[in-house]
Amino acid sequence: MNKIRVQFTKVGRVSYMSHLDLNRFMQRALRRSNLPIKYTEGFNPHAYLTFALPLSLGFESKVETMDFKLTEDISPEIVKDRLNAVLPDGLKVVSAAPPVHSNTDIIASEYTVRIKSKSLNSSELESKFDVFYSQDELIAEKFNKKKKQIFVDIKPVFEIMTKYEINDEFVLKIKAPSGNEKNYNPNLLVDMFIKHAEISDETVKIERNRIICSDNSDFL
């Protein structure tokens, strides 16, 4: 059985598709592609699909991955082309290859966060952020895996890699723990900041730039 991993983008209109919807959507796309996919047995056969990390609703990304199995030998290049022929704008396969890493290798993700506000310009946003981030601890509400509400200090969790202003946007590059062990959504930090800065007219765009493995290589 040939396991194949496709790396794809999720940008533009398709970024508003939830993770659950993406799975169902991809099932149909795979059927349209007519690729020889391995299906489950039973009354409701569906493809075995694995996504490395769910992407939050509204986030964009160029590094999403999806794994499935083929029942015939087909070159990854053909898999890529056949899928791209049936995928809508914004969902594009950039590469297809047998998996290099295992999902358990993932330890972190990098994100670009763009914040815009009608009432505050980008430098005001940045100075607000500096005040916000200078606090010793940032206690956020989070739900643990058992859906229980917990409080965590997220200050040590996120790494602010860079921050800058461009046009009227305040841009943050953040590294956050990802994977099976620890998983932190950058929205945790962003929402807290927005609340702290007392803005209500903000537009926030978040893009995942990298999925990182324990050896610091890109997840492939």
Place this chain on the structure above:
Amino acid sequence: MLREKIESILLKAQKPARYIGGEPGAIVKDIYSTDVSFAFCFPDSYDIGMSHLGMKILYSLINSRENYRCERVFAPWPDFEKLMLENDIPLYSLENLQPVKDFDFIGFTLQYELSYTNILNMLKLAQIPILAKDRGDELKNIVCAGGPCACNPEPLADFFDFFILGDGEEVELEFMDLYAEHKKQGSTKTEFLKAVSQIEGIYVPSLYDISYNEDGTIADIAPIDNAPMPVKKRIVNSLDNAFYPDNFVVPFTEIVHDRVSVEVLRGCIRGCRFCQAGFLYRPFREKSVEKIVSQTRTLCENTGYDEVSLVSLSTSDHSQIEPMLSGLLDYTESKQINLSLPSLRVDNFSKELLDKITTVRKSTLTFAPEAGTQRLRDVINKNVTEEELMRTCRTAFEGGYSSVKLYFMIGLPHETDEDIVGIAELAQRVVDLYYTVENRKKGQQVKISISTATFVPKPFTPFQFEPQATREEIMHKQELLLSSIKSKKISCSKHKPDTSILEALLARGDRRVGKAIYEAYKLGCKFDSWSEFFDYEKWERAFELAGIDVAFYANRRREYLEKMPWDHLDYYVDKVFLAKENLNALNAVTTPNCRQKCSGCGVAKCIGGKCFE
């Protein structure tokens, strides 16, 4: 510009994928290189509207013409509507995210009466004047509508420029062609409407004067300026030759009917006296097995759906049902596609048919005896006997089914308490039957769910003359039914009759009822078919403001000779035939189905003599 605004609020709404378009199968054309644009508006949420087959057909049909453009518009859910208003975002289409007010045509589909306030609300969100007379004489923003409720569009007459009667795919391009010509010539809207009224199947309400008698009934319906009288509906002659899409828009988010739908026949041979669709969609027309199979295959391949549903008023009435299912199953089973068959009748549900369904999936079986006693089933001409129902249930139980859903109506004409008790008794006999079936599924309890709907008299049916049962009568019947159920294996839900009363008013209303719709909309009524939004108190206030007496429309018996608000619209079924059928109901005399014997409803002579070879 609009897109940026939309994206800035999307994540604050539930299920944002409903508001941004971009799905595969969506046809996005350049705004500036098309001649005529049509905003197809469904007056309910995306999840509901995207499931509607008529929209898929017309969307593909219009877009099949290179220089015409059709885009989809749905009613935003109230959370998103609030955000749109706060951010000054007008109602827009999903393909080009273009404001609806920029379209040549703004077309609504009238699927159910309780969506009317949503239409008005959508016009408001589109920033278009709600009353047709306030929209000016420039040739743009033609607001039109089709669909089943267009058979009595009178309550909506003040809001629309024209209505499309009958099969839309037959007339859609014709009036768009005429519009293109008039646009080129620089005509006014008045000139266009006068011209379009001459196309068969188009009804321009402003070209008809209505006068009333002192008792409130209609005195006369008079055409102005040579407008046709009566206005005939359009009919697709052959379903095989009719346009059918080869692709559907595949949504990002889950919708109600998330599957391929293939229409297998249109019309119905049965003539159940309460059923409006059974008369509106006459004559009966079948699609050939080859066409059904090839359309199924094409649509599955193009959409990637793994489920197909056959659409019709009564699928088992297809003369080639067995070869059809064999042909379909050959394909669907090889591709592991589920085939579902709604709309099966009790009387011709064979073991073979059941076997074919069960090879795919076991689910709850649903039957609609509609009435609890044979006498009342004869009154409504639902020609199903208890014996047939029992035989079918036995077959189903032997086939491994253990739950059955039974649909009934209450408040039917000539209904007595005995008929209501009869519903509970019939359900009990189905329960008893289960335990007499030797090879029933062991270790499983039988479950019968009774679902009751309140009867609503509809135009173009033999019951169009009948009063609807009053609220008190309906409540009494509901309680009687609940107290007659003795077994825990039978479940029955109760619901408030208010929506059915409103439906009765809107279905058989005249132009004066439009004022009540307008007042209700102004009071904030919308999504009336959703129980969480339905507010009958507001409607009652609207009736008051508009001076509408609901009982006059809902609970009054109408004489055979009374002029109905829809008498100038011709669906080819004679009023005399409807009156005769109404008398047959009174005497509990049944009428054979169209295949057994032509009952002379009037359709046959309009299509050249015969409905069947």
